[in-house]
Amino acid sequence: MQDDSTRRQFLGLAGSAAVLGAVPIVTLRPAxxxxxxxxxxxxxxxxxxxxxxxxxKLEVPPLVENGNTVPMTVSVQNPMTTEDHxxxxxVFNEKNPQPNIGxxxxxxxxxxxxxxxxxxxxxxxxxxxxxxxxxxxxxxATVDVVVTLAACTDEVI
Amino acid sequence: MSPTGTIVVAALLIAVSPARTAEIPQAExxxxxxxxxxxxxxxxxxxxxxxxxxxxxxxxxxxNNKAGAAGKAxxxxxxxxxxxxxxxxxxxPAFDKALGRPVNLEQRINLCRTGQQQAAPxxxxxxxxxxxxxxxxxxxxxxxIDAATDPQLEPFVAKGRELFMQRQGQLNLGCAxxxxxxxxxxxxxxxxxxxxxxxSPASAA
Amino acid sequence: MASxxxxxxxxxKRGETIEIKTLMSHIMETGYRHTAEGEVVPRxxxxxxxxxxxxxxxxxxxxxxxxxxxxxITFFTVAxxxxxxxxxxxxxxxxxxTASASITVE
Numbered sequence: 221m222q223d224d225s226t227r228r229q230f231l232g233l234a235g236s237a238a239v240l241g242a243v244p245i246v247t248l249r250p251a252x253x254x255x256x257x258x259x260x261x262x263x264x265x266x267x268x269x270x271x272x273x274x275x276x277k278l279e280v281p282p283l284v285e286n287g288n289t290v291p292m293t294v295s296v297q298n299p300m301t302t303e304d305h306x307x308x309x310x311v312f313n314e315k316n317p318q319p320n321i322g323x324x325x326x327x328x329x330x331x332x333x334x335x336x337x338x339x340x341x342x343x344x345x346x347x348x349x350x351x352x353x354x355x356x357x358x359x360x361a362t363v364d365v366v367v368t369l370a371a372c373t374d375e376v377i
Numbered sequence: 378m379s380p381t382g383t384i385v386v387a388a389l390l391i392a393v394s395p396a397r398t399a400e401i402p403q404a405e406x407x408x409x410x411x412x413x414x415x416x417x418x419x420x421x422x423x424x425x426x427x428x429x430x431x432x433x434x435x436x437x438x439x440x441n442n443k444a445g446a447a448g449k450a451x452x453x454x455x456x457x458x459x460x461x462x463x464x465x466x467x468x469x470p471a472f473d474k475a476l477g478r479p480v481n482l483e484q485r486i487n488l489c490r491t492g493q494q495q496a497a498p499x500x501x502x503x504x505x506x507x508x509x510x511x512x513x514x515x516x517x518x519x520x521x522i523d524a525a526t527d528p529q530l531e532p533f534v535a536k537g538r539e540l541f542m543q544r545q546g547q548l549n550l551g552c553a554x555x556x557x558x559x560x561x562x563x564x565x566x567x568x569x570x571x572x573x574x575x576x577s578p579a580s581a582a
Numbered sequence: 583m584a585s586x587x588x589x590x591x592x593x594x595k596r597g598e599t600i601e602i603k604t605l606m607s608h609i610m611e612t613g614y615r616h617t618a619e620g621e622v623v624p625r626x627x628x629x630x631x632x633x634x635x636x637x638x639x640x641x642x643x644x645x646x647x648x649x650x651x652x653x654x655i656t657f658f659t660v661a662x663x664x665x666x667x668x669x670x671x672x673x674x675x676x677x678x679x680t681a682s683a684s685i686t687v688e
Contacts, residue, residue, distance in 0.1 A: 281416050285567055289650045291416050316648050317614050323644040324657070330640065331599030331660040337643075338420075338650040340612070368565055371612075423603075425589035428652040431607040434585045 258312055261319035262350065265310050266358050271350060276309075276361035278349040287341040287371040294324075294349045295334035296359070306333035308352045315345035316371075328354070340371035401572065408575050412561070412568035429511060432504075432578070436512025439505055445496025451509075454493060458516055466517040472529040479533050482510050511578050522575055541572075584608060588669065590683040594661035602633065602641075603656040606671050606679060612647035628653055628673035636665035645673075661687045 262271070279293040296306045305328040311321040324335045333351070341347075344367045350360045410418065424430050440451045440458055455461045470479040473488070480488065486509050487498035499506035541552045555564065560571035589603035606628065613625025625647060633641040641657045653671075669681045 281414070285414055285417065289420070291420065313648060317612075318646065318648070320646040321648040322646060325642040326657070327638075327640045327659075329660045329662070330658050332658040334658055335643075336654070336656040338654045340648050340650055369567065423589075425587045425603055426605060426654060428605060428607075428654070430587055431585045431605065431652060434587070435607070 255314055257319045258314050258346075258348070261312055262310075262348065265323075265350065265352075269356070269358050271358040271360045273360055273362075275359040276349050276351050278311075278347060278361040278363045280347055280363050280365050282364070282366060284341060284365055284367045284369075286369045287343075287367040288369070289338045290341050290365070290367075291336065292339050292347070293334065293336040294351075294361075295332070296351045298333045298353070300326075300328065300330055300333055302328045303354070305330070305354045306351050307354055309333070309335060310350045310352070311339075312348045312350070313339075313341065313345055314347075315343040316340070317342065321347070341365060341367045342370050343367060407571050409570050409579070410575075412570045414568075429579075432508045432511040433515045435504070435508035436510070436515075439509050440512060445490065445494035447493065447495040449494050451489070458512065462513055462516040464517055464520055464523075466514040467520045468523045470524055470530070470533075472527050479530055482513060486510060486513070507578050514578065584671075584677075584679045586669070586671075586679065586681040588667075588681050588683045590667055590685055591661075592684075593686045593688065596662060596687050598661050599658050600661050600685075601656055601658050602667065603654070604631070604633075604669060604681075605652060605654045606631075606681075607652055608671070608673070608677070610645075610647065610649060610651040610653060614647070626674045626677075628671050628677060630670075630672050631655055632670050633657070633659075634668045634670075635659060636663060661685060663687055 275297050277293075277295045277297075279295075280290060284290050292311070294309050294311060296309065298304065298306050300306065306326055308326065309324045311323075312319050313321055321339050322337060326333060326335075339347075344365060346362050346364055348360060348362045350358055352358055410421065413421070419426075421427050421429070437458070440455075443450045443453075452458070466482055469485065470481045471485070472478070473480045473485075483501065483506055486506065490496045491498050499509070541556075544551045544554070555569055556572050560569050562569050585607040587603075587605040589601075591600050594600050608628050609626060610628065611623055611626040613622065613627075615623045617623060627647055627649070628645050631643045631645065631653070632639055640659050643655055645653060664685060664687045667683045667685065669683075671677070671679045
């Protein structure tokens, strides 16, 4: 297993180095085994920047009765001033057919960096929310959700 | 009551009342709403976040649309829905004299469409029929359900009770096996309701 | 025009942070469902949502198939002047819808 994650790390880094033409410091905390699609979707948003854990609160019910309508709230501790505000919030998932859930762009006059919506989850999985701050930093939160009735993949109409 | 007295009464109850086929006492009846998870209840509590209200809005538009060869809208006969249709949904299914059998709310709406508006009936589960039904049902919001108390409905209620109990299908299950014997438990994560008949039409997702 | 439910407070104090709730009627067909014959039902979703406050964009969202049917989106803004909120949804197959709400800021 140790070899596996090291190799995956290397491939991940090498892949992004080839794309960006520079060796990134780190894209994600290597200890988390995130599927490749999720990792590359996150990379599309954050590029080569470090994503730190914290400041972001991702609220999703831990046990979901129906994966077709899962209430989700993302909030970021931030004063929301012109000098210091949250520019955008990006939400990703691990096991849906595709990794993006939504991208939300706020203005400095938002007053509160918080959005709510309802999402579909195709399986029990991790959800990741990443906030981009006006100073260029990225912060994230990850939540594990158990889904008993899956969305997306079950349906025949 | 003395212990002997209690045992005697209990024995009588077991022997005499087929507890399953009995009506649930009024005080013990539970709305489908009470089985929902708090998150789902929250979605329904606020009219501006409840997706079902989108159908009610559509239904209100349809109520005022002229339709069919007669060129009539529901509003032309029923006028303003809030006053004229209040309480209607609460007493459906209702006995229809002409047909000699009960009709549910959807069938009643279609009877008006074909009979009064001379328009084609709306297909079951179609967006328009769901919207009209939701709008009509909305006018009875908060009112107690008062269906099936009409003596003319007795034979149909009895047939319904029979079907509710009857085992059928590949799993050899009757409705009662889950909704009577196992209500308030969970089936694959979903709450098992107790013979709930309210809250229709309900949003599936 | 598709139905929308908007919840914006009618009145607010200058500088107060208010929550705006929106609900738009749309099937949000994921593109992953199949008919019984095995054919894929093509994707049909709302892809962007935006809100302007007296003409200035204050919020924008990019939506993907993972957003539930009848997209429900809430966000906040500081109420600094009376006027109008204009909401716009666009999506696949040329979907376009708008809605608006007024606010009095004292």
